[in-house]
Amino acid sequence: MATLHTRSAARLMIAPSVLLLLAWMIVPLAMTIYFSFLRYNLLMPGMEEFAGFSNYSYFLTDPAFFQAIFNTLAIVLGVLFITVVGGIALALLLDQPMFGQGIVRILVIAPFLIMPTVAALVWKNMFMNPVNGLFAWVAKLFGLQPFDFLANAPLMSVILIVAWQWLPFATLILLTALQSLDEEQKEAAQMDGASAWSRFIYLVLPHLSRAITVVILIQTIFLLSVFAEILVTTNGGPGTQSTNLTFLVYAQALLQFDVGGASAGGIIAVILANIVAFFLMRMIGKTLEA
Amino acid sequence: MGNITLRNVSKVFGAHAVIPSIDLNINDGEFVVFVGPSGCGKSTLLRLIAGLEDVSDGEIVIDGKNATELPPAQRGLSMVFQSYALYPHMSVRSNIGFPLKMANEDKAVIDKKVADAARVLNLTDYLDRKPRQLSGGQRQRVAIGRAIVRQPKAFLFDEPLSNLDAALRVNMRLEISQLHQDLKTTMVYVTHDQVEAMTMADKIVVLNRGRIEQVGSPLDLYHKPDNLFVAGFIGSPRMNFVSGSSATPYKAHTMGIRPEHLVLSKESGTWSGTVGVAEHLGSDTFLHVNVDDIGTMTARVSGDFAVTHGDRVFLTPDAQRVHRFDDKGLAIR
Amino acid sequence: MARNVSTQRKIVVTVVAWTIGILIFFPILWTFLTSFKTEAEAIASPPSLFFFDWTTENYHEVQSRSNYFLHFMNSVVVSFGSTLIGLIIAIPSAWAMAFSPTKRTKDVLMWMLSTKMMPSVGVLVPMYLLFRNTGLLDTRTGLVIVLTLINLPIIIWMLYTYFKEIPGEILEAARMDGASLTKEIIYVLTPMAIPGIASTLLLNIILAWNEAFWTLNLSAAKAAPLTAFIASYSSPEGLFYAKLSAASTMAIAPILILGWFSQKQLVRGLTFGAVK
Ligand SMILES: Nc1ncnc2c1ncn2[C@@H]1O[C@H](COP(=O)(O)OP(=O)(O)OP(=O)(O)O)[C@@H](O)[C@H]1O
Ligand SMILES: [Mg+2]
Numbered sequence: 001m002a003t004l005h006t007r008s009a010a011r012l013m014i015a016p017s018v019l020l021l022l023a024w025m026i027v028p029l030a031m032t033i034y035f036s037f038l039r040y041n042l043l044m045p046g047m048e049e050f051a052g053f054s055n056y057s058y059f060l061t062d063p064a065f066f067q068a069i070f071n072t073l074a075i076v077l078g079v080l081f082i083t084v085v086g087g088i089a090l091a092l093l094l095d096q097p098m099f100g101q102g103i104v105r106i107l108v109i110a111p112f113l114i115m116p117t118v119a120a121l122v123w124k125n126m127f128m129n130p131v132n133g134l135f136a137w138v139a140k141l142f143g144l145q146p147f148d149f150l151a152n153a154p155l156m157s158v159i160l161i162v163a164w165q166w167l168p169f170a171t172l173i174l175l176t177a178l179q180s181l182d183e184e185q186k187e188a189a190q191m192d193g194a195s196a197w198s199r200f201i202y203l204v205l206p207h208l209s210r211a212i213t214v215v216i217l218i219q220t221i222f223l224l225s226v227f228a229e230i231l232v233t234t235n236g237g238p239g240t241q242s243t244n245l246t247f248l249v250y251a252q253a254l255l256q257f258d259v260g261g262a263s264a265g266g267i268i269a270v271i272l273a274n275i276v277a278f279f280l281m282r283m284i285g286k287t288l289e290a
Numbered sequence: 291m292g293n294i295t296l297r298n299v300s301k302v303f304g305a306h307a308v309i310p311s312i313d314l315n316i317n318d319g320e321f322v323v324f325v326g327p328s329g330c331g332k333s334t335l336l337r338l339i340a341g342l343e344d345v346s347d348g349e350i351v352i353d354g355k356n357a358t359e360l361p362p363a364q365r366g367l368s369m370v371f372q373s374y375a376l377y378p379h380m381s382v383r384s385n386i387g388f389p390l391k392m393a394n395e396d397k398a399v400i401d402k403k404v405a406d407a408a409r410v411l412n413l414t415d416y417l418d419r420k421p422r423q424l425s426g427g428q429r430q431r432v433a434i435g436r437a438i439v440r441q442p443k444a445f446l447f448d449e450p451l452s453n454l455d456a457a458l459r460v461n462m463r464l465e466i467s468q469l470h471q472d473l474k475t476t477m478v479y480v481t482h483d484q485v486e487a488m489t490m491a492d493k494i495v496v497l498n499r500g501r502i503e504q505v506g507s508p509l510d511l512y513h514k515p516d517n518l519f520v521a522g523f524i525g526s527p528r529m530n531f532v533s534g535s536s537a538t539p540y541k542a543h544t545m546g547i548r549p550e551h552l553v554l555s556k557e558s559g560t561w562s563g564t565v566g567v568a569e570h571l572g573s574d575t576f577l578h579v580n581v582d583d584i585g586t587m588t589a590r591v592s593g594d595f596a597v598t599h600g601d602r603v604f605l606t607p608d609a610q611r612v613h614r615f616d617d618k619g620l621a622i623r
Numbered sequence: 624m625a626r627n628v629s630t631q632r633k634i635v636v637t638v639v640a641w642t643i644g645i646l647i648f649f650p651i652l653w654t655f656l657t658s659f660k661t662e663a664e665a666i667a668s669p670p671s672l673f674f675f676d677w678t679t680e681n682y683h684e685v686q687s688r689s690n691y692f693l694h695f696m697n698s699v700v701v702s703f704g705s706t707l708i709g710l711i712i713a714i715p716s717a718w719a720m721a722f723s724p725t726k727r728t729k730d731v732l733m734w735m736l737s738t739k740m741m742p743s744v745g746v747l748v749p750m751y752l753l754f755r756n757t758g759l760l761d762t763r764t765g766l767v768i769v770l771t772l773i774n775l776p777i778i779i780w781m782l783y784t785y786f787k788e789i790p791g792e793i794l795e796a797a798r799m800d801g802a803s804l805t806k807e808i809i810y811v812l813t814p815m816a817i818p819g820i821a822s823t824l825l826l827n828i829i830l831a832w833n834e835a836f837w838t839l840n841l842s843a844a845k846a847a848p849l850t851a852f853i854a855s856y857s858s859p860e861g862l863f864y865a866k867l868s869a870a871s872t873m874a875i876a877p878i879l880i881l882g883w884f885s886q887k888q889l890v891r892g893l894t895f896g897a898v899k
Contacts, residue, residue, distance in 0.1 A: 003344045005361055009804055010723035013715030017779060018731065020712065021738050024772045029741070031749035090643065097629075098637040106883055107644035109890075110651050113882040115833040117853040118871045122654050124857075126864060132666040134653070140668075167647065172890050225742045228835030228850065232857040246836070249744040253751065254840065263748050270745035277740040281733065342795050363801040375796035379814045388810075389800035436800065 029270070035263035042257035055264035064240040064248060065265075069272070072244040075159055076223045080216060082163040087170030087215065088208065092200075094171070095178045105172075112168040116228035123161045124150060124233045154234045154242035161229050166222075170215045177211035178204070217280055224273055245269045292353060292443035292476035293318045294339060299348035301334055301500075308334050309500040311348070316444075316478060316493075321470050324480045325487040325523070326497035332480045335497070336446050339478065341365050353443050363392075368437035369446040372453065374429045376421040376436075382408075383417040386435040393440070407435040410469075427458045434469070444476035451486065463490060484524055488512070496520050518619040521546050527576055529613070530587045536561075542614035542622060549576065551611035552589040556597070559604025563587070565597050579603060651875070658682070658868035665864035681869035689852065691873055698848035698877075700763050701838070702831035705770035706824055709778045712771075714820075717782035718808060722791055732783060735776040743773070743836050754841055761843045769837045774827050781826070781892065785819025786812070822892030825885050832878050849874040 039051040059065055094104065111119070127133050128149040136146035149157045181204065189199050225246045230236055236243035236251060243251070249269060253262030294316040301309040308331045316322050324332045337343045339350060341362035350358045357365050368389070376385050384391075386407055390400045408414045411431040421429055430450060437445055450466075451459045467490050470477055481487055487494050488508045496503040496511065496519070503523075504516040515521035521529050525548055533544040553559070554577070563581035570593065577589045577597065589605060597603060614622040645652075657665050659677045685691055720728050750769070751760075759765030789812065797811040813820070835850040842851050853874050856867050882889055 003342065003361070006723050006804070007725075010719035014719040014731070016712050017716040017735070017775060020772065021735055021775060025738050025741065028746035028749040028753070031752075032746055035748055093636065093640055093643070096636045096640075097633050098640050099633070100637065100641065102886075104640050104644040106886065107648040109882065109886065110648050110879060113829060113833075113879050114651065114875050115850050115853065115878075116835040117839075117850045117857075118654075118875050119650075121853060121857060121867060122650050122871060125867060126653060126657065127650065132864070134670065137668055137670060164647070164650070176890060221739050224740075225744065225836060227743075228839060228854065231839065232854050246742060246744045249747060250840070253748050259748050259752070266742075266745040266748060269742045273740055273742045273745075277737060280740075281737065340799060342798065362795075362798045363803070367799065369796065369799045371792045371796060373790060373792050375790065375792040377793060377797075377811060377815070379817075388797070388802075392797075392801035392806060436796075440800070 032263045032266050032270075035259050036267050038260045038263075040259040040263075042259060051260055055260045056268070058261055059264045059268060064243060065268075067240045068243050068245045068248040071155055071242060072224065072246075072272075074155060075162065075226055075244055076220060078159040079163045079166055079223055080219060082159070083166045083170040083219065084212060084215060086163075086167050087174045088212075090167070090171040091174035091178050092204075094175050108171055109168050111165050112172075114165065116165065117232055119165050120161055120229040120232045123157075123164070128157060150234050151238060154238065158226070158229055158233060158242050161233070162223065162226055166219055169219070173211050173215050174208060177208050181207050213283060216283075220276065220280060224276065245272070294353075294444060294476065294478070295349075295351040296339070297349040297351070299335075299338060299350060300346050301331075301338060301343065302346040307500065309338075312500075312502060314495065314502065314505070316476060318476055319474050321467075321477045321479065321490060321492045322495060323487040323491035323493070324478070324495050324497055325482060325484055326503075327523070328482055330497045331500040332482070332497055333448055334500075336369075336448055336478060336480050340367055340369050340446055366440075366443040367446055368440055368442040368444075369448070370430075370433045370437050370450045372449045374421075374433040374450075374453075376429060376432055378421055381418050381420060382413060382424070382432050382435075385421065385432055386413075386439055389436060389440040403439045404435075407439050410438075410472075411435050426454050427462060430454065430462055431465075434466070438469075438473065442475065444478060447477065447479040449481055450479075451481075452483070466490065484526060488524070494524075496523060498523075514621070514623075515613065516621050518544065518546070518615050521613055521615070521621075527588045527590070532584055532587075536584055540612055540614055543617040544615040544619070545607075546613035546615065547607040547611065549588040549590040551608040552587070553606045553608060554589055554591050554595060555604045555606070556602075557604065559606040561587075561605045563603060563605065565599055565601045565603055568597065568599065577603070579605060581605065651879075654868045654871050656868075657864055658872045660865050660868075662863065662865045665868070681865045682873070684866055685870045685873065689855070689870075691852070691870070694847055694849050694852035695873070695877070697763060697766075697842075697846055698832055698850075698874075701766045701770060701846075701848050702828045704763070704767040705774060705831050706778075706827040708767065709771045709775050709827065710782075710820070710824065713775060713778040713782055714808070714813070717779050717786050718812060720779075720783050721786035721789075722794060732780065736780055739773070739776050747840060750837075751840065760841060761846045763846045765841055766838060766846060766848070769841065770831045770834060773834075773837070774830060777830070778823055778827055781823040782816070782819065785816055785823070788819075789815050818888065818891065821885070822888040825881070825888050826892035829878055829882060829889075 036055050037051060037053075038048050039054070040048045090108065094101065094108070098104070125133065127135050130136050130146045130148040130151075133146075135149070139146045185203060186199065189203050194202070226244060227246045227250065230242055230244065230247045231250075234242040236247045240248075245265070246269070249262050249265040252258050252265055296312055296314040298311055298313060299309065300307065300311045312335065324335060326332055334343065338345050341357070341360060345358060348358075349356060352365055352367070377388065380388065383404055387400045387404045390403060395403075404417070405414070408417055411434060413428065413431055413435060416424060416428060421432065424432065433450070447466075451462050454462060463486060466477075466479075479486075479490065491508055493505060494508055494511055495505050498519050504511060504520045506514075511520055511524045515524060518531070522531070527549050529546045529548045530552070531544055531546050537543065537545040561581045561584065563579040563584075566578040566580050566586065568578070569576040573593045575591050575593055575595060577591060579587050579589060581587050587605065616622055656672065658681055659679065660675050661678060661680070664671070664675045720732060754760040754765050759768070793815070794807055794811060797807045802810060832848075833850065835854075838848050838850045839854060842848065853870060856863070856870060
């Protein structure tokens, strides 16, 4: 396998990817760092000046910032919780013999294929709208006051929408893992007199641990930067109640044209993501090695 | 012409010298078998010859030309892998024809050569199947077919039979030997099964930890092992070794005697002991005897020698067949 | 007896699973149905599920008002373009990492994956400015470049895991049989990896089709793919559910159909080769 010839060919073939990704990592990031030390507003071109850490202190003392961090984590953890627990339950259900399993699977996959903007708009208008939404109609059917989801529980609503989109992903991965569980192992456990519950705890759950890790890793990557769902439903509001870090930086940059401030926010987001990534990678490294 | 010469060939993986330095000559038309325990470097040596690994030092000469730097494709050798390494997406026909296609042969030539090879190997009825629709033995034959169509200077086999069941293994062993007689092409064959080595080889190369322990014909190695390692490795069941005071009468540090060269008696003999396990094979019986002061020895006796567990027996080595070794483990001749 | 119990159980499971499946799918079904209603029917109370006057008027309206077809083509070009370019760059890299690994291969892979961890907002500002200054803002080319880069690590990772399953001996056999490196990749590796490549292709087309950070921020009108086109329907006023539904249906239908038809590859791809 490894001759000098193949090794040098390998190096040559790997180079484009590495160089591209290296450039993609370094160039914009360096620019962001540079901008983050400038007073730089797109509405006032030519007025750039060195600003020291003022952008950072501006960002770090902004109450919206802490709200955004909280919201970011709430979205990640909330969605992970719903999708992992729901995914395990659904996977266990779909693993049972039933009629029309293929069709049910198609139905369950569907939300994953829906673009975030569509998902968010459909939920916002046709379901959560307090006047014309289906939920309002159901509430009225039971004689209840319709609930204005996006105004009164904006973060919950966003989490719900995003969880709906990611539930299929978790379900399918867990289902695939479940199906690879050795039948004989299950039978052996049954022979040993293990109850359904202890089979689940001691056999199924450990078998799923690798799949759960994959679900958490991949979803976290995407959930840290939820954007479109917020943009089209709540626009971060009311106030900043549903603003996450991504949205906060976006608003600073493209709504207020404050390049310096947005860049500082971007850098903070990168640092936070790295902290999360550090722990994730260690977890993944351990699980995937095995 | 397919003679292969290794001069001073060594291979280092990282800091680990898998093959310290080897000199070896393989003559045209010879059937050479590399044997040795697992991990001794047999596959590595074969892959060095094939060009799938670079040598760390030394020279490989194939057919009189220095091939050390040549990529595998240009060495004119064919290889049969342990896993067969058939192309799963191609039919048997395309698998066998692949080397010819890579050599840009005409379609008509390819078809003819594939048909010939298939006839020789009894694969004609299976040409349009995919490898996964074949049995183990048939896959093995496809791999061989792919190797022979190119009319290589030499064939390299890396434990080609180890994935087959016992009966099929015996069959394929015969087929490969037959093939060698028909083609008269050099074959280099790796195995850790010494029965394969003994039955197929013109010349056996015994390897241990990347070093050649001995090179010779099967009977040479059986009758005149150069050292303890070869003596212990060739022959089944293993040769019995006796050292210390019991070896002194033989003027050796260690004396060795094969199970089939021990004479058993219920009355008298050189050594005495108690029968432990008796393995009855029908024609023969292998007796594991706990010999007083020496330890366990294996003896081969005829199937009708009636003893059971716990019986006292006497063993006498056939003086003509005793092997003597010095304190470095080398044979005393 | 036992047979009866298991049939009963199967029926119960079927009912529960179908109910949950339909509930999960319901928002999509509802959108589809609403797209064939008039605006008045769309917000009628009580809502009607199937019994209304089916009309395709909304679809005509959407196309005439905002040129759906242009945005559809933008989505196609951007998602297919970025995925294909990504594959062409990634196949050799994945080959190298899977079949000629070095001590650092694992680290390189982890590093590549970690570039995905960098939040997009971290580089939003410079990318926006770079694109503005180079005229790439609101162009298909610009979007293809960005989406290729953000999906490249996933493509490489997926291909790598698929290639790893291919026994190295088969590639060595090809080498012994006289195949050059290029021929080895074209005749042996690629055909053997077709299922993996198909899954990779599919999943990345879906990811690119649905990508909604860069497409929203770096395109305006000309190059806006369907994600951005739909976002323009987010203005809070007016009775427009039917038209919104029609536009939504058109935006999701292509990828939904593609995904359903290639379910097997999709499921395989979804696991990123990490779960078997
Ligand atoms: N690519 C490699 N990198 C590092 N060490 C290697 C490599 N290939 C083989 N080795 C080491 O070289 C030694 C010889 O390996 P080799 O595969 O040649 O043994 P073998 O005689 O064929 O054994 P077996 O009978 O089990 O096939 C082993 O100790 C192995 O661990
Ligand atoms: Mg070997």
